[in-house]
Amino acid sequence: MLLSCHVPNLRHPSKWMFAPLLLLLAKLGCSAQPTYQWRDAVSNAQLTCQQCPPGTFVAQHCTRDRPTQCEPCPDLHYTQYWNYLEKCRYCNVICGEKQVEVQQCNSTHNRVCQCQDGYYSEMEFCVRHSKCLPGFGVEKLGTPFENTQCRACPRGFFSSSNSSTKPCQPHQNCEQQGKVVNVEGNQYHDTLCTSCRRDRNNSTQGPAPGDDDCEQALIDFVAYQNIPIRKLKRLQQILEHSPRKQALGTRAAMQEKFRAFLIHLREGHPVTKELLVALRTAKLHSIEEQARERFLLR
Structure with missing residues (x-):
């Protein structure tokens, strides 16, 4: 049995303002069960047959006396839309390397795959998400x-590592911690605070034996000086005796590595x-003098 479409009577003035909506509803009603044209092999007549709904296929086309006969798709086959296919489509999508299945094959949909966590699709391959370099933070996380x-x-934020997940972090506030700034932060490293305070004469409590905080302050101060890369490398070689x-x-990157080396050495x-001896050997005399003056190391 075929559906007939009813076009609403729009001659009544009260319906004019709703005319577009009524026409749209009428159109949707007509397309609820779509049809197709089929020539009957017995009578050679051109017939209008009902299509089969998603998840089914045409087992037998309609005749003058009988509507379209639809049957469910077999396992691992599907039809996603109203159709007049004589057989269902095979679920031919296979998840590849670095992919996961996000929708199983069923009677109305093919299998759906997407890149696993940490990867995204590019040129039909799953590629690992890029890591933001030091000085750069994640503005938007990667997706599949x-x-x-x-x-x-x-300004006021930093990132000191390669990361595909971390945004830029705000510099810490030394004053809120009851400390003073030892090294100003930049886009590559945090502000470094210390309890190794200056006294009223603008001097510091120098790193006495066992004074871990002042020695750490000295390490931080030297590590983040504007030392040329090759001289920084030479300085570490001297301290390693290698x-x-x-x-x-x-x-x-070299500053972070050098600082980590000094912390391990300590x-x-x-x-x-x-x-201090290594600074002198590497001919970094100005930095040696700054460190001695800042931390009262005479």
Whole structure:
């Protein structure tokens, strides 16, 4: 049995203002069960047959005496839309490397795959999300369909690591912690605070034996000086007592590596005197003098 479409009577004035809505509803009603044209092989007559709903297919086309006969799709087959297909489509999507199944194959949909966490689709391959470099934070997290979006850290914020998830972090406030600023922060590292305070004569409580906070302040102060990359590398070689070569990187990366090295070195013994000697050996005399004056190391 075929559906007939009823067009509403719009001649009554009260219906004029609703005319577009009524016409739209009428159109939707007509398309609720779509039809197709089919020529009957027996009578050779051109017939209008009902299509089959999603999840089914045409088992037998309509005749003058019988409507379209629809049957459900077999396993691993589907039809997504109203159709007049004589067989269902095969679920031919197979999840590839670095993909996960997000929708199983069923009678109305093909299997759907997408890139697993940490990857996004590019040129039909799943590519790992990019990491934002130091000095840049994540502005928008990557998705299965888009790469990570990074932005340079603005004034007052920093990022010191490669990360695909971390945004720029705000510099810490030393005053709120009851400390003073030892090293001003920039886009690559945080502001570094210390309890190794200056006295009324603008001097400091120098790093006495066992004074961990003042020695850490000295390490931070030296590590983040504007030292040329090759001189920074040479300084670490002197402290390591080793001529082994090191891979060069950006200044920010080398500073972080050098600071971590000094912190590790301090675990075994105090490094104040050793660090000052290394600065002199590396001919970084101005930095040595600044450190001595700042921390009362005469």
